[in-house]
Amino acid sequence: VQKMTEAELYSVYKGLYVPAHLHPPDSLKYCEDFTFRPDDILIVTFPKSGTTWMQEVVPLIVSEGDLTPVLTVPNWDRVPWLEEHRAILLNLEQRASPRIFATHFHHHMMNESYFKTKPRVLYVMRNPKDVFTSSYHYYGMASYLVNPGTPDEFMEKFLDGKIMFGSWFDHVKSWINAEEKESILYIFYEEMIADLKGSVEKIAKFLGKSLSPDVTEKIADHCVFKNMKQNKMSNFSLVPEEYMDQKKSEFLRKGIAGDWKNLFTEAQEQRFNAVYKDKMKDVTFKFMWD
Numbered sequence: 623v624q625k626m627t628e629a630e631l632y633s634v635y636k637g638l639y640v641p642a643h644l645h646p647p648d649s650l651k652y653c654e655d656f657t658f659r660p661d662d663i664l665i666v667t668f669p670k671s672g673t674t675w676m677q678e679v680v681p682l683i684v685s686e687g688d689l690t691p692v693l694t695v696p697n698w699d700r701v702p703w704l705e706e707h708r709a710i711l712l713n714l715e716q717r718a719s720p721r722i723f724a725t726h727f728h729h730h731m732m733n734e735s736y737f738k739t740k741p742r743v744l745y746v747m748r749n750p751k752d753v754f755t756s757s758y759h760y761y762g763m764a765s766y767l768v769n770p771g772t773p774d775e776f777m778e779k780f781l782d783g784k785i786m787f788g789s790w791f792d793h794v795k796s797w798i799n800a801e802e803k804e805s806i807l808y809i810f811y812e813e814m815i816a817d818l819k820g821s822v823e824k825i826a827k828f829l830g831k832s833l834s835p836d837v838t839e840k841i842a843d844h845c846v847f848k849n850m851k852q853n854k855m856s857n858f859s860l861v862p863e864e865y866m867d868q869k870k871s872e873f874l875r876k877g878i879a880g881d882w883k884n885l886f887t888e889a890q891e892q893r894f895n896a897v898y899k900d901k902m903k904d905v906t907f908k909f910m911w912d
């Protein structure tokens with residue numbers, strides 16, 4: 623597939639690049655007008671931070687370990703992105719509570735209904751060096767994203783927020799500074815890697831679900847990387863190769879913390895650290911990777 627330029631592939635929405643093909647104007651309008659319910663569950667991420675993983679974990683917590691939803695419904699319909707073209711088609715207004723959605727929006731991009739209703743939010747964060755690394759491979763295989771170029775070139779775009787959904791730094795800062803903290807659970811990709819069972823328990827508790835140890839175990843076992851990778855409803859194998867060429871790089875690629883060490887040169891690490899230090903200088907929030 624011939625890769626195109628930013629101008630051809632992306633549109634600019636509220637100052638950020640979004641893949642035009644996935645987010646036509648009517649979808650963005652739908653998202654702006656969307657009415658939330660207080661018991662909605664929103665999975666919020668900067669892309670490549672663990673969205674798909676949570677699209678597996680959260681429905682299983684809600685279903686109390688019944689695998690039917692994750693084995694029969696593709697992740698993008700099971701937990702639709704509100705800003706994506708498919709949301710309009712899914713009759714979300716008719717869905718039974720608790721509805722589960724995903725979004726890559728920054729905090730200030732959320733609509734009026736969000737701020738009025740304050741649905742429950744799971745904000746998933748990942749070491750930005752690994753977000754970069756995962757993105758680098760992903761931009762190389764998805765035809766609706768601009769070719770990443772060399773790691774050096776892509777790093778400048780990443781650090782400058784000239785990629786889909788803008789700056790990782792702005793995204794994270796916007797959500798950690800949210801006022802409605804009592805309705806947000808902050809969770810790290812790295813903590814899910816370190817203790818998936820504990821993370822399932824923590825998320826379940828936040829969602830007001832008490833799960834037996836057996837059910838917790840079952841969910842964690844299903845969601846561990848090597849098992850989840852086999853689920854064709856979640857590994858994006860249903861997406862035609864012209865959109866995602868998984869022969870180049872799989873969507874469920876490595877699933878580890880610290881893969882950036884296999885990509886970054888020392889100079890790149892220093893460059894990244896310097897920008898991180900500057901952009902995060904006023905932040906007091908404790909990140910797991912610091």
Ligand code: A3P
Pocket residue numbers: 667668669670671672673674675752755756757759845846847848850873874875876877878881
């Ligand atoms: P890698 O490319 O580093 O492997 P998103 O879903 O937000 O696009 O994020 C994708 C990243 O999450 C990919 O990272 C993917 O492999 C990882 N991921 C998805 N499911 C996972 C799981 N069950 N365990 C660990 N990592 C997972």
